[in-house]
Amino acid sequence: MKLLVPVKRTIDANVRVSVKKDGSGIDTANVKMAMNPFCEIAVEEAIRLKEAGQAEEVVLVSIGTGKCEEVLRSGLAMGADRALLVESDAELQPLGVAKALKAVVEKESPDLVILGKQAIDDDNNQTGQMLAALLNWPQGTFASKVEPGEGKVTVTREVDGGLETLTLKLPAVITTDLRLNKPRYIKLPNIMKAKKKPLDRLSPDDLQVDLTPHLKVTNVAEPPARSGGVRVENVQELVDKLHNEAKVI
């Protein structure tokens, strides 16, 4: 089985972001960037499938600026075999990304595409589902367990009521949830090795895809702040305040 893993470069999950005063977006200058955490889980899962002898090759792909090479190299250091970088400075939205990924799928013919469920910057949670639609493939979103079988894959999904299990015909699209696995730490020697692994650069034109955003972001603002609260000295005071002041119990 061949696995394709799309990875996005986002802000590091521990960064406290600040909104630009002019409303044009988030201030990302000098902010630590990293591989989107859900994509790390996707890379880890693909590597585990390879290590378990269930897959032969793990190919990474990222769409974005030249700086995406960093996240591709970390994925290669985790254990992926090679990487593709679709270089574009344009603003990216899920539909355009899904179209580009579809073109990559047509070139690479993977059996399974494993994406993150959500990028932690735009919080869209769309790309995997859109890719599956464009390919007319089945989708196993929010996966907490992935078990490949003959011509199919069984996926356990984290849904609002608990867990749900589906079997999907291969080829298929999977998106990862938090409980799927715990990504490994990258070992130093592997960082060196990753530098020598193949990384091919493509342009959106090579793929003949139109990345033009459909949505216009007209403003980005801070959310309304909560007004400051008080400290209570003990449980009695807490219950008293909740009952008599806030009137919620």
Added chain:
Amino acid sequence: MSVLVIAEHDNQSLSASVLPTVTAATQLGEDITLLVAGHDCGGVADAAAQIPGVSRVLLADAAHYEHGLAEELTPLIVNAATDYAYILAPATTFGKNLLPRVAALLDVAQISDIVKVIDGETFERPVYAGNAIATVQSSDAVKVMTVRTTAFDPATTSGGSASVETLEATEPVGLSEFVGRDYSESDRPDLATARVVISGGRGLGTAENFKLLEAIADKLGAAIGASRAAVDAGYVPNDYQVGQTGKIVAPDLYIAVGISGAIQHLAGMKDSKVIVAINKDEEAPIFEVADYGLVADLFEALPEFSKALDELDN
């Protein structure tokens, strides 16, 4: 403008997530259609027809719609889409799974998690774990959007009189098959809509210790939630997770116990009306959003809290 709302349900009853989604729909147009696709779900369609503001209910009943699989529902919705300017679903795992698939086939954007309708083509949605609110504008012919259910008041469930019409089922797609589900059973109110939520974090230490929260939840009629750390540690099931990548809640009262207040957790609860934090670390960031903060060891505070509630009742 005509709006199509995709109803979430379990073939028996309508999900509470439909009600705020209908409210969002009423802000977009007068002509609101609710699609109930499922199997043996006529009762759900009848209930949907009672919601004031809904003009028409479409009932698509077929075995392959029983489990709400995105692969099966998408062709049905895409076929119906030509008649509508908006297609909405709640931003639950049901809606998030389904609508991007629909949007891609219509070659339009999908707008996730709208919290406000500014006008017919302009909407607000949180990004970066709710650290920013983006205003987005769409010129797509059909606007496909998921609705954050805590951001719109629920529509009422009676008094309406919509017609129920049958929508012919599409052919089975057969790419995916439902195997089973393992749902958390609970007599407590639903986390997403409960009036009071009490959540536990890593500070609880064990699954067993969640009993301390249960005792209080029983007395307050509260739902129980958790941080990611508590779910990852296996103290509680995955569907308890509140946060950026779990459930979004906005109860009248949210009590966070042994939760540090990471930005990803705050994203899921900071729109609650009243927030209480119980944490032994006075520097914990959860205190920054708490209306009432108690610096205490939870193992002492929770039994006392429980007792104080009994006394309140007397």
